[in-house]
Amino acid sequence: MRPCGVFDKSYALDIAIIRTWQHWVILISALILLYLFPLFGSYYLASFMNSLAITVIVVLGLQIVSGYCGQISFGQSAFMAVGAYTSSILTIKFGVSFWLALPLSGIVAGAIGIIGGAPSLRIKGMYLAMATIAIHFVLIWFILHLKITGSFKGIYPSPPSLWGFEFDTDERMYYIIMTVMIIMTYAARNLMRTKAGRAFVAIRDNDLAGEVMGVNIYYYKLLAFFISCFFAGIGGSLWAHLITVVNAEQFTLFHALEYIGMLIIGGMGSIPGVFFGVLFIRILNEIVMFTSPILARTFPWLGTSPAAALGLIAFGLAVAIFLIFEPRGLAHKWETFKASYRLYPFAY
Amino acid sequence: MIGFLQQAITGLMIGSLYALVAASIVLVYKSTHVVSLAHGQLVAFGALFFWLFLSGLGIPFWIGLLFSFVLIALVGLIIERLALRPLIGQPLFTAFLMTFAVFIILEGVFVLYLKGQTRTLPAFLPAGNLVIAGLSLPINQLISFCAAILLFAALSLLFKYTKLGLGMRATAENHRLAQSTGIAVKNIFSYIWILSAVVAGVAGIATANVMDIYYMLPYIGINGLIVAICGGLDSLLGALVVGLLLGVVENVGAAYLDPLVGGGVKNVVGYVVLLLVLLVRPYGLFGLSRIERI
Numbered sequence: 001m002r003p004c005g006v007f008d009k010s011y012a013l014d015i016a017i018i019r020t021w022q023h024w025v026i027l028i029s030a031l032i033l034l035y036l037f038p039l040f041g042s043y044y045l046a047s048f049m050n051s052l053a054i055t056v057i058v059v060l061g062l063q064i065v066s067g068y069c070g071q072i073s074f075g076q077s078a079f080m081a082v083g084a085y086t087s088s089i090l091t092i093k094f095g096v097s098f099w100l101a102l103p104l105s106g107i108v109a110g111a112i113g114i115i116g117g118a119p120s121l122r123i124k125g126m127y128l129a130m131a132t133i134a135i136h137f138v139l140i141w142f143i144l145h146l147k148i149t150g151s152f153k154g155i156y157p158s159p160p161s162l163w164g165f166e167f168d169t170d171e172r173m174y175y176i177i178m179t180v181m182i183i184m185t186y187a188a189r190n191l192m193r194t195k196a197g198r199a200f201v202a203i204r205d206n207d208l209a210g211e212v213m214g215v216n217i218y219y220y221k222l223l224a225f226f227i228s229c230f231f232a233g234i235g236g237s238l239w240a241h242l243i244t245v246v247n248a249e250q251f252t253l254f255h256a257l258e259y260i261g262m263l264i265i266g267g268m269g270s271i272p273g274v275f276f277g278v279l280f281i282r283i284l285n286e287i288v289m290f291t292s293p294i295l296a297r298t299f300p301w302l303g304t305s306p307a308a309a310l311g312l313i314a315f316g317l318a319v320a321i322f323l324i325f326e327p328r329g330l331a332h333k334w335e336t337f338k339a340s341y342r343l344y345p346f347a348y
Numbered sequence: 349m350i351g352f353l354q355q356a357i358t359g360l361m362i363g364s365l366y367a368l369v370a371a372s373i374v375l376v377y378k379s380t381h382v383v384s385l386a387h388g389q390l391v392a393f394g395a396l397f398f399w400l401f402l403s404g405l406g407i408p409f410w411i412g413l414l415f416s417f418v419l420i421a422l423v424g425l426i427i428e429r430l431a432l433r434p435l436i437g438q439p440l441f442t443a444f445l446m447t448f449a450v451f452i453i454l455e456g457v458f459v460l461y462l463k464g465q466t467r468t469l470p471a472f473l474p475a476g477n478l479v480i481a482g483l484s485l486p487i488n489q490l491i492s493f494c495a496a497i498l499l500f501a502a503l504s505l506l507f508k509y510t511k512l513g514l515g516m517r518a519t520a521e522n523h524r525l526a527q528s529t530g531i532a533v534k535n536i537f538s539y540i541w542i543l544s545a546v547v548a549g550v551a552g553i554a555t556a557n558v559m560d561i562y563y564m565l566p567y568i569g570i571n572g573l574i575v576a577i578c579g580g581l582d583s584l585l586g587a588l589v590v591g592l593l594l595g596v597v598e599n600v601g602a603a604y605l606d607p608l609v610g611g612g613v614k615n616v617v618g619y620v621v622l623l624l625v626l627l628v629r630p631y632g633l634f635g636l637s638r639i640e641r642i
Contacts, residue, residue: 072441134623135623138623303463312456316449323449
């Protein structure tokens with residue numbers, strides 16, 4: 001629902017993302033705060049924000065293919081691995097600069113994503129979910145057994161530099177990662193208002209009906225996989241140059257499951273939902289990290305380091321509770337809150 | 349040739365475990381159309397309960413077996429009551445995602461209990477090898493193989509000839525229609541989860557017979573899911589045939605391809621088979637294909 005006094009007098013106003021001057025003020029001040037953050041935040045917070053932003057980029061891609069196009073993919077973490085390895089190999093073995101390797105790794109991951117998405121032409125639902133699990137393991141197997149990826153030892157990319165300025169700390173990488181995240185968010189938000197975005201939603205809601213209406217579902221399914229894996233590749237590339245140690249251990253099936261969990265909690269089919277979901281899970285993880293030593297001291301039968309197991313339990317419980325009580329996720333809660341805030345003091 | 353046959357027979361024994369795990373997944377699908385990721389955990393917990401009774405408490409074999417079946421059935425019932433019953437009537441995909449959440453919760457409990465250690469079952473079946481025409485068969489694996497085949501026969505008869513089996517098949521077609529013809533859909537959900545949890549428990553005990561109980565054990569559920577999907581999710585026969593085949597292919601492939609590509613074939617061959625089968629026959633080798641209407 002629109003804020004009071006917004007009348008959509010022209011088409012441009014009707015499709016605008018940001019409608020009022022208050023929105024602009026909030027947006028611009030939020031962006032300024034975001035960029036000033038490393039100046040007053042601690043090192044720990046900066047690295048937390050970095051991993052948060054990379055996860056947001058990857059989950060945005062998953063939102064496009066799973067949330068909007070309805071093709072559940074458990075392969076996102078393997079495609080992130082493809083991006084990370086592509087970027088590392090390009091910069092180390094071929095001497096390509098990071099600024100070119102970043103988009104290239106997205107494109108390579110996207111191209112492999114098209115191959116990975118090919119089963120979606122024949123199968124859907126949880127059959128496709130299983131096929132993407134299979135693709136995850138096949139990709140990781142290739143990474144472990146090809147010469148160029150350094151097999152089990154992994155690969156060591158160097159941090160990016162620009163005109164002699166090295167982005168070698170978390171605070172410095174923060175600016176690159178945040179900029180990329182903002183661009184990707186803007187792109188994803190706009191993509192959903194184009195012809196392709198509408199086609200994705202049509203395929204999700206009813207693929208047969210969509211085909212009858214003239215949507216080329218094969219083309220758009222593959223396009224959705226390409227875009228989603230492009231996002232994963234970009235995220236992987238940033239991750240590689242942030243951590244500077246890449247090996248296949250970092251891209252497990254559990255990460256892919258976690259991304260799906262973030263989508264469920266944030267809300268399928270909503271760009272703000274990605275942010276809600278990622279924040280929710282990451283903050284939940286931090287809470288578990290901080291409380292588990294206390295719990296371990298209070299209840300000795302939990303063992304000495306129950307953090308990993310308790311994290312799993314908390315994550316699973318959160319997903320289960322959201323599936324039962326709020327299947328549309330936090331994004332829906334946020335919408336209802338906005339509506340009630342705008343209507344206050346009236347009930348509807 | 350004898351080497352090949354030996355590999356194939358070892359694979360057959362492993363394959364019977366996959367077939368059992370797949371059978372428990374097929375049971376749930378056949379009667380409720382829910383695809384379950386959670387069964388890997390039921391397998392692991394079945395093994396763990398049995399270990400607890402046999403090694404931890406020192407209870408005799410048969411009583412321990414009975415107790416662990418009761419406990420694992422209880423776990424299945426709890427999963428059904430707390431997680432899946434609220435989702436009856438929701439889209440089936442939600443139930444699939446719910447079983448994924450259940451998998452993660454139980455994984456946490458499992459890891460919390462094991463604390464990074466491994467548990468090994470004491471040998472509870474007669475040891476030794478049966479040698480036929482130069483091929484050696486471990487007797488304990490042979491016993492669990494025969495138990496698996498018998499269980500399959502019993503389950504097929506249940507679905508085909510009893511009233512309960514008919515009700516389960518009807519529920520799978522459509523929850524609401526089944527309810528309106530007088531089938532208690534809620535009870536069917538409970539029964540089938542108890543039954544499939546017990547089957548998964550049998551699979552777990554048979555698995556722990558040849559493997560240690562450690563934190564990766566639940567992931568045998570993914571192999572079971574591969575088998576169930578390749579064989580067709582609504583076909584017990586498919587689960588049996590493909591399960592045995594997958595065991596053979598894994599073992600033979602690992603023996604002959606590992607030197608060529610440098611190891612790790614065993615972990616990936618199942619997924620390659622799954623992708624090929626899905627591309628050629630999306631509903632599995634023995635599954636019914638469904639016709640969709642708008």
